[in-house]
Amino acid sequence: MTSASTTAVKKTAKKSRRLDAQMIPTIAAVVIFILMLVMGQALFGTYTRLGFFSSLFIDHAYLIILAVAMTLPVLTGGINLSVGAIVAITAVVGVKMTMAGIPAPIAMIVMILIGMAFGLLAGVLIEEFNMQPFIATLATMFLARGIASIISTDSLVLPEDNNFDWVSAEIKIIDNPKISNDLSFNMGVVIAVLVVIFGYILLHKTRTGRTIYAIGGSRSSAELMGLPVKRTQYLIYFISTTLAAVASIVYTANIGSAKNTVGTGWELDAVAAVVIGGTIVTGGFGYVLGSVVGALVRSIIDPLTSDFGVPAEWTTIVVGLMILVFVVLQRVVSAVGKKE
């Protein structure tokens, strides 16, 4: 009896430690984010200002949404390469419609619908025609980017008094007399937070979320357990691509213009955020909240590199090396976990 209870205790202790070990990359991401903040503050003195945080969130709300969008497919061992191109096509269509005098709410709905259509297309290609997610979303990426370029290659500017304003209008919580020290946010940030909450609930509180993790662990096992793998796969790419359209609304409203080249390379930024946040690229393990931290780490690199006077051409090398460090860290952690 006693021996049984001790083994049980041992088991739970081991389990919790194992979980901790797998959380190391996420914890590392948090630590690195804080270290970067401290370093920035020590060297430049602007990194703890409320204004800095406000602009960090306002400027990168889209990236947080994209990170959530990318987390879903990566958790199943797939990927959605089309997110950047979806941002481009929806932004171009949305702005073009607003320029033609169509009210913003309708334009936004159309943008979301386009995202949904591409998500559905990706799902059909992956599930019905056995295409790998990589190739299927590569195809939809080319398609979306190409259609965006056919529609317009000019820089389109949102007309004045457009109804996109409500997304980007800044709301001040603390109005500081000092310059650039206001704590403010806008609806874009609110949307991003809502998306994160949605992602968290979907992944951790619903059956669909559990199925997503199961597919990531082993698709065939999930199928044998009778889980609705096919439906879930459809749902993953549908939600992921639709969220990219949401990110497009936030971003377009924020900068007030659109171009067919917008969002080039964002799929890589999103993958970077997901990986830095501790999601394992082979699937089956990761958190939405980790991806949010990853997105913040990715975001803070921009002000840091510009403050350090790092030439722009070095930025991609820094981002690349950071992903490398995190992936190696994951590898080491999982190797250590296996040995135990």
Add this chain to the structure above:
Amino acid sequence: MAGHNTKKDAGNPILKRLLSSNLTWSVVALIVLIVICTIFDHGFLSLSWNENTGGLAGPLITMLQESARYLMIATGMTLVISTSGIDLSVGSVMAVAGAAAMQFLVSGLNVWLAILLSLLVGLVLGCINGALVSMLGLQPFITTLIMMLAGRGLAKVITAGQNTDAGSVAGSEPLRWMANGFILGIPANFVIAIIIVCLVGLLCRKTAMGMMIESVGINQEASRMTGIKPKKILFLVYAVSGLLAAIAGLFATASVMRVDVVKTGQDLEMYAILAVVIGGTSLLGGKFSLSGSAIGAVLIAMIRKTIITLGIDSAATPAFFAVVVIVICVMQAPKIHSLSAEIKRKRALKSEAKAVTA
């Protein structure tokens, strides 16, 4: 009746083999595109002898010239994909090698040394990929994604963000010849590319190399058990891919003697993957066809040429490619195969029923 049947059966195998081969469909697609181009531009097939360059000239020749770089990266990509990996960094490695070559030339280095060093740079980048994948066991997708990001940055660092132009550098003729010259009237870069593809093909198919690569792609652990060293093979394929990408980078930059650090090799990893998929190499690894990828690479160049000939806005190129990929992948899908098999079976049943009633 019986005689009729046997005759049909005897005629079928060759036709069947032809129809089931991916190669055939690629060649058919190539011919269709050439026909379309000829209809739109009657001079498309015309060849003329250019006295100045000492080679043939014509739309088809420029297409072959462009296809050389796709041939190189598609060959490397084929080997990598058959180990169930992927090399997303080929485009960036092209840019790095091209940037290095141009920068070396501008700084007054001997042209042969510049070529050699830039190839070495590509090889080193490939080796880094290989080391990360084989020794650290990182995911090929992520590893080469990092190299894709970092390589693009590296190209910019090499040229300090400039688009280095070595057009006015004297003594760079060998490099120019590599991209624009002719051997017996055929574009030199195409000839070089074909020779390299053949060499790789011989190495893979006349030795056990190809089989080893495929076995690693099917099951790394099992291949290790049978005495193959998967780590060495993995390292090798990424190194080769890097080297071939560097050659492609030289082709791409030497034709204008100028590197564009943003545009050189941009999206080319996608074209390479596309060429490999068209060629019938499974993305899951374990099976590859170099000749298929080679035709795929030429087909890619032809698609681009078609877009230009038809006067389609270059902005629409990605959409055009997307449609091609989707159509090809859907055609290759097991569902379509089983569907066509089903139709055939039903037809056979019907004819049988007819025969019975008759």
